[in-house]
Amino acid sequence: MSTSHGSPHPIGVSPSPDGPFWVVLTGNPNCGKTTLFNSLTGLRARVGNYAGVTVERKEGSLLGASVSRPITILDLPGTYSLSPQSLDEQIARDVLFQRLPEVPAPGLVVVVIDASNLQRNLYYATQVIELGHPTVIALNMVDVASQNGVEVDAAALATALGVPVVPMVASRGQGVENLRKLLITRAQQGPEPREPRSFLELPSEFGAAAERLEAQLEGSFPGRRRFSVAEAVLILSDDKVLQARPDLYPAAILSAVALARSRLEKAGVDWRSAAIEARYARAAAIQTAVTRELSPPGETLSDRLDGILTHRVWGLFIFVGLMAVMFESIFSFAQFPMDLIKDGFDWIASMVGEALGPGDLSSLLTRGVIKGVGSVVVFLPQICLLFLFISLLEDTGYMARAAFLMDRLMSRVGLHGKSFIPMLSSFACAIPGIMATRTIESPKDRLVTILVAPLMSCSARLPVYTVLISACIPNLRWLGIIGLPGITLLGMYLLGIAGAMGMAWLFKKTLFPGEPAPLILELPPYKLPVVSVVLRHMWERSKMFLRRAGTVILGINILLWFLASYPHSNEQAGRLSDQRKELIGLAQASGISVSDLGKSTGTETNSSVVLTDIQQRWQALASEEAGEKLRTSYAGRAGRLLEPILSPLGFDWKIGVGIVASFAAREVFVSTMSVVYNAGTSDSGDERATSSLAEIMKREKRADGSLAYTPLTGITLMVFYVFAMQCVSTVAVVRRETNSWRWPLFQWFYMTGLAWILAFVTYQGGRLMGWG
C-alpha cells in the first residue's frame, strides 16, 4: 500500500482531480459478490445463499486504499449472462455497457466466479472478458470446490483466460487481501492495456455475419469500439434486447440484424444457440484443462440433506413443521426478555414521573413518550427471533427449496416458485419483498407478486397480533406444548398466505391473463450459515425496527398524546371536581388520609369497610373522569366520527383511533392504544400504571359494561390487520418499483376494502354463530 504522498489529505476533500477509481463486482448469482464486497469495504450489505439476494447497485469505498487515490467498489446484482431476463440482471449489463450516466466507466472489472460451479460461471466470465474492460477474476468458494474433491489451478486459469486470477474464500476473508493489494496497485498505475480476445469458435456463416455487424457498430458507437465484436454477437443471438430497447440502436443496425438472421436461417444455422453452444464448448474445455479431480464425484452432504428436506413425503411436513416451530418459539422464548424490557420502561417512566411531579409535561413524557415507545420496543425480542429464523432460512439455502416445494401450489394461482421468495421475505417486511420481485422475469408475474406481497404478515403486524392475542385469546394448552395463542398466530400468518394466493389467482385471471412463465430456479448447495452473518443480519434489521420506534412512532405518539389529551373540558372538570371534593370530605370525616384513597382496594389487611367503599368510589370517579377526558379530546371526537363505519365490525371508537393512526405504520396501533388507555388514567396510584397493555385491554369495558375485547373482537381486529394496507413506506416503494401511482393506489384500495369486508364477515358471522 502506498503512503508515499506525505501528509494525509483532509477528510472529505477528494484529492484526485479525476475522482475515485471505479471497481465493479460482477458474476453469476450467489457466487459471493456481496460477501466479497462487504469484506473489501467493511460494509454490511445483505448476503444469503440463494440466487437474487442483491437486486440493486451498492457502492462502498475500499478499506486500505491510499488517500490520494480512493477506490469505489460497486456491487451488482448477479446475472447468468449479458442477455438479461429480469430487471436485476439488466442493472449488471447496463453498468458493463456504460449505459448509466451516473456510473463512470469501470477502471477495473472483478468477475467473481464460483470454483465449485466452474463451467456455468466461466460462461459469464468469458462474456465479460470479451468486453475488453481491464478485468480480474476472483476465484471464490475454493473451499466448497475442494470439499467436492475438485482443485482448480488458478495459474492455469489465468493463462487460459488471459487475465489475473485471485483464488479466495470470501466468507472467511481468505485471499481477499491479495485482491485488495491488486486493486490498489491497479488504481495507482492505471489500466493496463489488453488485447481484445474472443473465446468463441463460431460457425463460419455466423462469424461472417458478426464481423459485418461489428463494422457497422464501430461506426455508430466509436466509444464502445473495444467490444464491438462481443456486442455484435450478443445482439445477433438475443432477440429480446432489440425488441425491448429498439431505441438503443440506429435503424440501419436493426435491419442489418434482421437480414443477417434470415440469411443464417437459410444456411441452417440456429442464430439463437450458435454462440451459446460455442461458448459452452470453450468453457467446458477450459474447465477440463484447469481442474483436477482429487476424488471421484459422489454424493455430497448437501445432496443427502436435500434427500430429506425435499423428500417426496417428508418435504412438505418438514416445511410446515419448521413454520410451526418458528411461531411457537416466537411466542414462548420471547416472553421473558419482553417482561424485562417492559419492567425497564415502567421503571424509567416512574422515575421521570417522580422527578417531574404531576402535570401535563410529566404526562406527555411518561405516557406519550416513554410508555408509547416502550409498548412497541417491548416486541424487540419477538422481532429478533423472527429475523433470526428468516436469516437462517436465507443463509442455509433452504429459501430456494421452499420455492421448489411451493412451486406446485404457486402454479395453481398462475405464478411460479420464484414468486414465493419475495413472499417469504415479506414475512420480515414487504419492502425488501417487493424489491426482490426484480428477479422475476415476467413483468406481469412481477406486478402480481408486488400487489400481493404486503398480504404476507410482516414483522410490524407481529406486535399487533401479540397484543390482541394476549388480550383476547384464552391461553389454553394441549399436551403441554401446543398453545392456542401460538396456533392463533400461525393462523393469522396462514390467512395472509391464503389471501395472497387467492388475490394472485384473481389478478392472474382478470387483470393479467397469460401463459405461465417457465421456471428456471437454481438450487444452490446447502451451506453452514456463517454465525456472524446471521447475527449481524438479524441485528441490522432489528435496528431498523428500533429506529422506527424512535422516530416515526415517537412522532406519532407525541401528536397522539396531544390529540388524546386536549382540549380539557371545563364543564366536565368542574362537575367531577365537585364530586371529588365531596369524597375527600367524606374521607376526612371518617379519619382516612387522602393519600390512601388512590391505593387499590384492600391492599391493607385491616382496611375498614368504609375505606374500601370510599376507595372504590374514588377510583370509579377517576376512570369516569379519564374516560370523559378522552371522549371529548380531539382524538376521541375523530374516533367517534368513524364509529358508523367501524361499529359494523364491532369496533368502538377507541379502536378506531388505533386503526386510523396505524395507517402510517401498523405497529403504531400498539403504541396508540397504549397512549389512548394511559392518557385516560388518573395521576395517582392507578394500577394501570404498571399493567401491560394487554392486561389493560383485558379489563377494558364498553359503555354497556360488557368486555371490550372479546375473542371475537380480537379475531376480527386481527383479520382486519392481516389485509389492510397500513404502511406508508410500502406505498412509496410500490410507487417507485412500478413507476406510477396507479398500482400503489389500486393496491391500497383493494387491500383496505378487502380488510373491511372480511372483518365484517368475521364479526357478523361470529355473532350469528353465537360467539361474542
Add this chain to the structure above:
Amino acid sequence: MESVTPLSTLQAGSQAVIVSIQIPPESRGRLLEMGVLTGTRIELVRRAPLGDPLEIKVRGYNLSLRKHEADLILVRRD
C-alpha cells in the same frame, strides 16, 4: 438399449444425454444459457413432493424445471 424419451419420464437418479429441445425458440434462451444444450449430459435428481417441478443436475450444479418444460426436452438414456 438406446431410447429417446422426454426428460420428465426419467427415473429419479438416472442420467441421459439431451438429443433435442422442443421448447419454442423465444422462451428457450435462458435455458440454453444455463447450459442445458443439445448433447449435454443431464441427471434427473428428484421430483418435488407434488410431482412437479423436477430437480435436475447439469454441468455440475442443480436446477429446477417444471414438468411442462421437461416434457419438451428429449433425452437418450444410456
